[in-house]
């Protein structure tokens with residue numbers, strides 16, 4: 001039984017203020033969602049009483065995290081952050097709700113001070129919160145010492161019907177239950193309404209039984225949505241449950257107080273003027289005024305949220321100062337991590353290769369890199385969506401991240417068994433990264449199934465979480481598994497995604513270079529597309545030049561043609577060049593492990609690699625879309641693959657030295673006598689993202 005809490009008149013005034021501050025935003029801007037904020041204001045107020053945040057230092061590492069998975073309710077979050085004294089959100093900013101370049105965009109964005117993750121695509125926030133809870137558990141297990149509780153805080157998430165309907169909530173919640181993440185508390189806004197109308201149209205499952213089956217504690221607050229007392233009691237009960245995540249099911253009335261309360265009409269349209277006026281009157285406010293905050297409400301939140309938060313932060317600072325004296329080694333590691341720096345020389349163990357070294361699959365080379373660096377990088381936290389033996393993502397001595405009682409590992413472990421849950425994994429990577437302490441999560445799956453996760457992969461890029469997707473089996477080279485497993489459009493798709501580095505290294509030095517770049521990246525995620533088949537160590541390959549995204553691997557004087565390729569096709573064009581040379585055609589060989597990075601280089605550099613006056617032909621066993629930006633002619637595959645052993649698949653599509661050479665000959669003949677300009681020189685650049 002949940003014990004009710006005593007709330008006073010000032011709590012009531014604060015809730016009413018919060019409600020109106022949340023509906024004034026969409027009304028003032030004539031755009032946005034008033035329904036969920038109105039109904040969830042009492043819950044948000046109760047949550048504030050139970051959380052530990054320092055509004056003056058929103059990045060404090062031991063704060064509680066709050067994720068608004070139903071991101072359309074962001075007016076509530078902005079109002080809340082304003083009221084507790086986060087100076088980033090001023091009344092002027094609330095008045096700019098959803099306006100160009102405002103601090104109050106249409107959905108919460110990670111870069112906004114005090115906003116923990118970008119939400120809006122429903123369901124993502126739940127999985128992000130699972131990632132945060134994982135990070136907290138690992139951080140606490142690694143750094144807490146007797147008498148020194150450096151980390152003990154919770155991750156809270158608000159989620160609506162839509163979030164629970166999305167499959168990603170099942171993936172992530174199932175894993176959270178398995179991992180016994182007792183530091184995770186979800187408030188489910190069960191208002192039985194989505195955009196189409198009542199949930200009886202499409203959502204009739206028993207969510208209590210569902211979450212119980214995942215291994216969660218479920219607290220049902222069926223009944224009075226306006227009772228923050230009950231919710232606070234439930235949160236306190238949830239905190240006491242340390243071996244299970246908790247779902248608190250709250251039955252609310254969407255748009256409570258509006259003339260349209262309880263209907264989908266109040267989900268995504270601002271209240272009409274008369275509705276807003278009656279609501280303000282009902283709540284004891286002047287209908288003629290907007291954005292009103294009584295001074296006693298500011299004072300109340302200062303006393304009950306900001307001041308205790310600042311004090312807790314100061315206490316923590318003192319504790320941490322003592323910790324550094326008593327545990328200098330861990331203290332130093334922590335200071336470094338909190339400053340966002342990697343250890344000096346972390347990369348000195350990255351493997352290097354010469355052409356004398358044997359041919360190895362790039363997925364295997366990737367395993368070699370992880371094996372070399374995991375020890376120097378406690379922030380590296382790996383995992384795979386059930387493809388560990390194929391992906392080669394686990395270092396030999398790795399401990400699994402598992403609840404200690406499972407006998408399978410501990411929370412200190414840095415290898416996560418995601419199960420077959422690519423989308424959940426990707427959103428969890430985002431959550432781990434967003435949690436802080438410079439966590440550098442990577443997750444493995446087949447390149448083709450990164451597309452399964454693309455809802456979350458897109459958010460890695462949009463939010464600037466520098467996570468790493470270890471994407472093996474990157475082409476028709478997977479062979480027998482056939483077209484269902486052979487990526488075609490995937491490289492083009494993710495190259496088109498802003499702020500994503502798509503890597504396709506050709507050999508050992510390029511794999512080391514790709515990891516160096518991806519691990520040092522502060523705001524750009526990476527997909528490392530890796531081969532299943534063995535690839536030779538190339539003459540001219542270079543970890544340093546890899547940082548340019550594309551470089552001249554092998555050159556000739558006055559080339560007749562430039563061949564540019566990525567990954568497994570680089571060794572192929574090297575062989576093709578020999579066939580061409582025998583026919584008197586001289587080819588420059590360009591390796592392009594990361595076209596996105598090549599785009600970031602100066603025009604002068606790009607032109608030095610892909611010059612004027614020579615036909616350029618790209619070679620990649622994938623869609624040719626996008627290659628127009630670099631080559632005059634592309635040899636690719638604009639259809640689905642085939643089920644056959646790898647060499648047969650390559651032969652079938654004519655990706656053999658002679659096949660490439662004959663197309664290069666045609667290209668040379670086609671452009672003979674024509675004036676040719678490099679495609680990399682441009683009249684202007686389109687806008688691109690900046691961090």
Ligand SMILES: Cc1ncc(C[n+]2csc(CCOP(=O)(O)OP(=O)(O)O)c2C)c(N)n1
Nearest residue numbers: 036120121122160161162163193194195267
């Ligand atoms: C992945 C995704 N699909 C669709 C949408 C569009 N959308 C926004 S809110 C919403 C309905 C959500 O219903 P619920 O979560 O119950 O929110 P409520 O109306 O109760 O606030 C939909 C479909 C979205 N934001 N994300």
Ligand SMILES: *[C@@H]1O[C@H](CO)[C@@H](O)[C@H](O)[C@H]1NC(C)=O
Nearest residue numbers: 050052062064152153154312
């Ligand atoms: C968060 O951490 C602070 C400081 O260590 C602690 O006092 C507080 O009880 C914790 N809050 C929660 C919600 O666990």
Ligand SMILES: *[C@@H]1O[C@H](CO)[C@@H](O)[C@H](O)[C@H]1NC(C)=O
Nearest residue numbers: 192197198199200201262263
């Ligand atoms: C579905 O829900 C709506 C709104 O709550 C209600 O009016 C309607 O009667 C319900 N329909 C059925 C068949 O239960």
Ligand SMILES: *[C@@H]1O[C@H](CO)[C@@H](O)[C@H](O)[C@H]1NC(C)=O
Nearest residue numbers: 190192203205206207222251
């Ligand atoms: C939402 O709450 C109502 C009322 O308690 C309940 O009947 C319904 O099953 C709940 N919906 C879901 C999806 O949990």
Ligand SMILES: CC(=O)N[C@H]1CO[C@H](CO)[C@@H](O)[C@@H]1O
Nearest residue numbers: 388389390392393394395396
């Ligand atoms: C480190 C690790 O887990 N390596 C495994 C890689 O996969 C092969 C099988 O494909 C296993 O034998 C290794 O143990």
Ligand SMILES: [Mg+2]
Nearest residue numbers: 161191193194
């Ligand atoms: Mg709903």
